[in-house]
Amino acid sequence: MCHSVRVATDTLDAIRLQETLQKYSYLYDLSRSEKEKVHDQAVAMCLDGQPLSLIRQLLEVAVGPLDISPKAVVQSAVGNIISALR
Secondary structure, X not given: OHHHHHHHHHHHHHHHHHHHHHHHHHHXXXXXXXXXXXXXXXXXXXXXXXXXXXXXXXXXXXXXXXXXXXXXXXXXXXXXXXXXXX
């Protein structure tokens, strides 16, 4: 029984991850690689707890020189958290 529950939970987690990735893909398409929109999306992904490797991939596929580093994304996310706590 425990194994069945774990498999079901793992399957649901995989579905949720797929839905989240589709949402990020859709938002990226809407951004048209505009620097501010890509930055905002990367920060949102960071705040959502997405791995830095996924955020780095987003920044790498953007068209044109955006000059946004993963470090800048994390700093902005931390700044947002601090602002929310004030």
